[in-house]
Amino acid sequence: MSASRCYLAPMWLTSLAVQGLSALPDASMAHLERVVVRDDSPTELGAWVTALDLLFASLDVRRLRSLLLDLGFAEAPSELEVSGEPLPEQASWPHPDAARALLHPDADRTIRLRATFALDPPQFRTLREEAARRPDLVAGLSGGSTLELQIGWRFASAFRAVQIGLVGAAVGGERIPVGSADRPAWLVPFLADMAHRFRRVGVPGSHRPTRAARLWLAAATSPDPARTAAHRRLAAALAAPPFGLDDPRPVRWNDGRPEVVVGPQGRPVAWEGPVAVAAVHLAVGVYLLDAEILWVTSPGVLARDPAAVRGWLAAEAESAGSRLEQVFLVGGGRIGRGRTRAGRAGGA
Numbered sequence: 001m002s003a004s005r006c007y008l009a010p011m012w013l014t015s016l017a018v019q020g021l022s023a024l025p026d027a028s029m030a031h032l033e034r035v036v037v038r039d040d041s042p043t044e045l046g047a048w049v050t051a052l053d054l055l056f057a058s059l060d061v062r063r064l065r066s067l068l069l070d071l072g073f074a075e076a077p078s079e080l081e082v083s084g085e086p087l088p089e090q091a092s093w094p095h096p097d098a099a100r101a102l103l104h105p106d107a108d109r110t111i112r113l114r115a116t117f118a119l120d121p122p123q124f125r126t127l128r129e130e131a132a133r134r135p136d137l138v139a140g141l142s143g144g145s146t147l148e149l150q151i152g153w154r155f156a157s158a159f160r161a162v163q164i165g166l167v168g169a170a171v172g173g174e175r176i177p178v179g180s181a182d183r184p185a186w187l188v189p190f191l192a193d194m195a196h197r198f199r200r201v202g203v204p205g206s207h208r209p210t211r212a213a214r215l216w217l218a219a220a221t222s223p224d225p226a227r228t229a230a231h232r233r234l235a236a237a238l239a240a241p242p243f244g245l246d247d248p249r250p251v252r253w254n255d256g257r258p259e260v261v262v263g264p265q266g267r268p269v270a271w272e273g274p275v276a277v278a279a280v281h282l283a284v285g286v287y288l289l290d291a292e293i294l295w296v297t298s299p300g301v302l303a304r305d306p307a308a309v310r311g312w313l314a315a316e317a318e319s320a321g322s323r324l325e326q327v328f329l330v331g332g333g334r335i336g337r338g339r340t341r342a343g344r345a346g347g348a
Helices: 042-057 061-070 097-102 121-131 135-142 187-194 210-220 225-239 274-288 306-318
Strands: 012-019 026-029 035-038 081-083 090-092 110-118 146-155 161-171 198-202 249-253 257-262 293-297 326-330
Touching (some): 035 306, 042 146, 042 326, 121 135, 198 274, 210 225, 210 249, 225 274, 274 293
Antiparallel strands (some): 012 110, 090 161, 110 146, 146 161, 249 257
């Protein structure tokens, strides 16, 4: 494994706590499984996905820039100043409105995040081998295969700047130093490698899946064997239960625009109805976004056979050959049991 890659990646969330968001001033999710179905209010769901975005943006400068733009902190990239490498440390912007809207008035201008990740057995063995060269890992590994991170976002009084920092870390319950002077050399590349493992996707069924078609066509025509394999798995999954589409495939419609078609006559998948379109969005998210933790919005359109869809996602998350490790299904109607409600957090 190259030196630029971390030695181990925590693959799925077992708990998440947040303090300070305007819509979630003090809340937590615990005992999370591979497929998490939530039926919170739209406001709460929006806050939970923002909390996850904040968590992973704290580990990558480019992701932080993108998130601040998406949240309306600035109107253009040139209005943002971000420092820190590879982990972000500070950011500033010209207007205070977005920061004020994000923060709860009693939050003392601080958002606190605490996340616990489960490490799967093969990766745990890899880190155990690393512990032979890094004694700081030995005690933590004896406590279990978990990684806990605590991250703080401290906003300036004018709400035009923020300091971002890792304020706590633990492996198996054993604290790891996080200060720049004494943190272990493995920690920063470990965290930087985590930044892009969370993605989110919507599964609307009311319009043509243009972006999904573009991603699928690029994979189908890529010289990269991994992308070709993902394309084949995607096509096979959509053709099999619980979706059952007739020979789904990406094409260039009218010799130009990417389109997903089905059947021997090449009918656009949108002609098959909202369930078929939603299935394409979901499967493309699973196979082509390279996500290990995937947030899926509005899965209710797939409720024709909710138990089968949930079972398929669970099988993908637990498959040894799949990159996917965990799926959050939120909004748009419930598609199965097993939802996990927010509880009150004692503190992040």
